[in-house]
Amino acid sequence: MNLVSLPITAIYAALSAFLVIALAANVVRYRLSKHVSLGDGGHKDVTRAIRAHGNTVEYVPLALILMALLELNGASDTALHIYGITLVAGRALYGYGMLFPKPSANLPRQIGVVTSWLVILAAGVQLLVI
Structure with missing residues (x-):
């Protein structure tokens, strides 16, 4: 039996889990x-x-699945950490922006959405080219 280790993705999965539970x-x-x-x-x-x-x-x-696939396919640790930090920070900002809203869409929410999209888009593109 072959065991797979995804230590970088695991870090951001754990941090994301803590954020999901807090929310x-x-x-x-x-x-x-x-x-x-x-x-x-x-x-x-x-x-x-x-x-x-x-x-x-x-x-x-979806972002974590993409990160796991990148890690399995040999993506650089740096790229994975950039994706992970961006994802978790963006999701935290989005949550903050939703819980402390202003009358219109606020900057933390906007940053949260855009960073999530960028992580998913960049990781998807990277998967196609590696």
Whole structure:
């Protein structure tokens, strides 16, 4: 049996897991404070907490899969760390921007979205050329 080791991807998977749990706990905190059992109960702050968590859960798995495939295919440690740091930092900024919103789309949210897209796009392109 061949064992595969993906130590760099594992670091960012663990950090992403901590972020997902923190965002999920925030949803629970808001729901408990508003006495909401399911959904958002019509509360905008609960909706924002749900979307901060949901958006992270939507983007992180694909980015981590791409990183794992790159690591398996011999991508440089530097590239993997750049992708990982960018992903986790961007997701944290997005969560912050969703939880402390301004009247319109704010800079932390915008940076979070753009960095996630860039990681997924760059890793996808790199997979095609290595």
